[in-house]
Amino acid sequence: MAAASVASRVESLASSGIQSIPKEYIRPKEELTSIGDVFDEAKKEEGPQLPTIDLKGMMDSEDKAVRDECRAQLINAAKEWGVMHLINHGIPDDLMESVKKAGEGFFELPIEEKEKYANDQASGKIQGYGSKLANNASGQLEWEDYFFHLVFPEDKRDLSIWPKNPTDYTEVTSEYARQLRVLATKILSVLSLGLGLEEGRLEKEVGGMEELLLQMKINYYPKCPQPELALGVEAHTDVSALTFILHNMVPGLQLFYEGKWVTAKCVPNSIIMHVGDTVEILSNGKYKSILHRGLVNKEKVRISWAVFCEPPKEKIILQPLPEVVSEKDPALFPPRTFAQHIEHKLFRKSQEGKKEEKDALVSK
Numbered sequence: 001m002a003a004a005s006v007a008s009r010v011e012s013l014a015s016s017g018i019q020s021i022p023k024e025y026i027r028p029k030e031e032l033t034s035i036g037d038v039f040d041e042a043k044k045e046e047g048p049q050l051p052t053i054d055l056k057g058m059m060d061s062e063d064k065a066v067r068d069e070c071r072a073q074l075i076n077a078a079k080e081w082g083v084m085h086l087i088n089h090g091i092p093d094d095l096m097e098s099v100k101k102a103g104e105g106f107f108e109l110p111i112e113e114k115e116k117y118a119n120d121q122a123s124g125k126i127q128g129y130g131s132k133l134a135n136n137a138s139g140q141l142e143w144e145d146y147f148f149h150l151v152f153p154e155d156k157r158d159l160s161i162w163p164k165n166p167t168d169y170t171e172v173t174s175e176y177a178r179q180l181r182v183l184a185t186k187i188l189s190v191l192s193l194g195l196g197l198e199e200g201r202l203e204k205e206v207g208g209m210e211e212l213l214l215q216m217k218i219n220y221y222p223k224c225p226q227p228e229l230a231l232g233v234e235a236h237t238d239v240s241a242l243t244f245i246l247h248n249m250v251p252g253l254q255l256f257y258e259g260k261w262v263t264a265k266c267v268p269n270s271i272i273m274h275v276g277d278t279v280e281i282l283s284n285g286k287y288k289s290i291l292h293r294g295l296v297n298k299e300k301v302r303i304s305w306a307v308f309c310e311p312p313k314e315k316i317i318l319q320p321l322p323e324v325v326s327e328k329d330p331a332l333f334p335p336r337t338f339a340q341h342i343e344h345k346l347f348r349k350s351q352e353g354k355k356e357e358k359d360a361l362v363s364k
């Protein structure tokens, strides 16, 4: 069976020398018109740009006015965009570099080596090395392979499935996860204050130190011979509370803002942060979980390291907090567990898929 799984890797497809991509990777016609050259897109100076939030004031200023100003900027960006570049976030540059080196080192291993870490989605083993499996009749696939694993809390990790090569992978990735967890608490407290809540409220609502799960997904996007026809990741919103992303300075991320796709520029030493559906629901839509997608290109491999901070699947009912709901501001989301929320999204998507398939049949 190993041969079949090797064949399904986008990396092996990309390195096979094909000039045109298999049809499963070609996006629907309506979507193709919006896919441009990502390098050209990232150079554009006109139009709306993803905000850059400097956390320096929030991290270490003694001056309350400076702290308040910094918090206000973060809160506004979370309301308007729900995604931003964070700079001066307190995580050392050399630690982020080490995490990236370790992940790159893993992906530089021969595919057969990486296959030893392969996940098995059918049997529920979701951690490990993998590629997307088609989940609808159209068989649509994405141009990426990935490595997925839980990185925090430390007692919930399964270190036996973490890459043993590079040898410092576990050490640097663990330290990064620890520091990100601290940053997540700080961000959640500012977002709580922005809703007029007590500082620790959102942190508590998403599970606190014990239950909030940090899951790392290293996304590996090989060079694509026809980048104008494919997507690395199709359009979606993150289900997480917050997502933190590092990347190897190759552009690819696009945000759907005011009806247009905006390409994120690469800001050195920054961390991209998304507000996910979980915080959008708790805030009753005051903070946005923005629609986004990933483009690919034919010149450079793109790698990104996303850490999803997620509430436990069943233990917590997510719904707009009573303090942010009123008669003139009624709840926009029904109560659901995190698992039910994911289920609901998949169901909605499959319904849309069915409709598209039906439309396609009718139009033949």
Ligand SMILES: [Fe+2]
Binding pocket: 236, 237, 238, 292
């Ligand atoms: Fe995402």
